[in-house]
Amino acid sequence: MLEIIDISLATSGPELVSAAADQGFLFIKGHGYTPSEVEELFRLSEECFNLPHDTKMKYSLSDTENVGYTSIYAETLDTKNDDVGSAKGDPKETFNFGQLDFLTGIPNQRLPDIIGKDKSNLNILAYHIKKMYDISQKILELLAIGLQLEDPHWLKERFKQDMVSGSALRLLKYPTPDELDPTTEVRAGAHTDYGALTLLFQRQPGLEIFQKNQWVKVPSLESSNPEEASPMVVNIGDQLSYWTNKYLASTMHRVRFPEDAESQTNARYSIVFFCHPADNTVLEPLQSPLISAEKSEEKRLTAKQHLRRKLAAAYHWDGTS
Ligand SMILES: O=C(O)CCC(=O)C(=O)O
Numbered sequence: 001m002l003e004i005i006d007i008s009l010a011t012s013g014p015e016l017v018s019a020a021a022d023q024g025f026l027f028i029k030g031h032g033y034t035p036s037e038v039e040e041l042f043r044l045s046e047e048c049f050n051l052p053h054d055t056k057m058k059y060s061l062s063d064t065e066n067v068g069y070t071s072i073y074a075e076t077l078d079t080k081n082d083d084v085g086s087a088k089g090d091p092k093e094t095f096n097f098g099q100l101d102f103l104t105g106i107p108n109q110r111l112p113d114i115i116g117k118d119k120s121n122l123n124i125l126a127y128h129i130k131k132m133y134d135i136s137q138k139i140l141e142l143l144a145i146g147l148q149l150e151d152p153h154w155l156k157e158r159f160k161q162d163m164v165s166g167s168a169l170r171l172l173k174y175p176t177p178d179e180l181d182p183t184t185e186v187r188a189g190a191h192t193d194y195g196a197l198t199l200l201f202q203r204q205p206g207l208e209i210f211q212k213n214q215w216v217k218v219p220s221l222e223s224s225n226p227e228e229a230s231p232m233v234v235n236i237g238d239q240l241s242y243w244t245n246k247y248l249a250s251t252m253h254r255v256r257f258p259e260d261a262e263s264q265t266n267a268r269y270s271i272v273f274f275c276h277p278a279d280n281t282v283l284e285p286l287q288s289p290l291i292s293a294e295k296s297e298e299k300r301l302t303a304k305q306h307l308r309r310k311l312a313a314a315y316h317w318d319g320t321s
């Protein structure tokens with residue numbers, strides 16, 4: 001069972017680090033999201049995906065930037081193709097909002113008119129982008145304490161609001177099984193996330209994490225506080241894994257088709273925030289009594305170089321199919 005950590009408590013740092021070190025995935029409460037705010041974001045997501053196919057395709061992701069729309073099978077998260085059928089690409093649609101400035105919350109990209117020309121929807125999107133940023137900063141602050149970093153400000157200094165980074169808010173829609181080829185087994189292939197931290201709201205089961213050599217289902221939890229939305233899933237990405245020499249490791253995960261009847265007839269929606277540091281941040285171990293200083297032979301990458309490599313493989317930017 002994944003742990004539930006209350007990030008509104010200033011004392012949660014050690015508990016957060018211990019949960020992250022054990023499993024790479026955890027739940028957070030005390031995030032401050034109300035149920036209606038989450039509803040509002042999923043409503044906006046449905047509006048985006050309900051646009052006609054041709055309209056969505058006008059906002060397609062280019063082959064250089066991680067912003068815009070991807071149609072089904074366009075992305076392959078399991079680039080090693082370990083799962084049956086994953087070579088075909090993932091049966092999911094996404095809208096990625098990136099090139100973010102967290103002072104305004106406005107993505108620097110072409111936006112569908114239902115957002116770009118609708119002030120109310122634009123404000124909603126900007127509000128959530130800023131809120132996700134604030135929650136991720138709270139988590140990083142607690143991690144810096146729990147990790148006993150020699151420079152307690154190191155993380156904070158690399159995640160300033162106006163820094164150019166790979167951070168992105170991503171809306172996802174997974175079609176129902178009857179819209180797909182019956183041999184399709186995965187919804188999102190096995191992968192680790194490329195950033196520092198990932199925050200997730202999910203609306204249907206299906207997420208699984210790889211632990212002790214087996215796939216374990218991540219449940220959806222009810223909130224224990226009627227004023228606050230359900231606990232969010234948080235996971236450690238590759239960059240925190242580099243900075244901590246794998247003390248906090250990025251855990252492999254995937255999305256499968258759940259067996260319950262509701263999941264057979266309703267599409268699955270999820271909302272993900274990928275939190276990345278400034279592009280030029282070097283991915284090397286930080287100084288802490290908990291982190292081994294051992295340097296690997298691997299050439300140190302910057303956050304941007306690591307992200308580019310991963311995106312190029314997943315979106316076939318490198319010419320692979
Ligand atoms: O949709 C989900 O629950 C997870 C999506 C995911 O793992 C990702 O986009 O990296």
Ligand SMILES: [Fe+2]
Nearest residue numbers: 191192193253
């Ligand atoms: Fe992921």
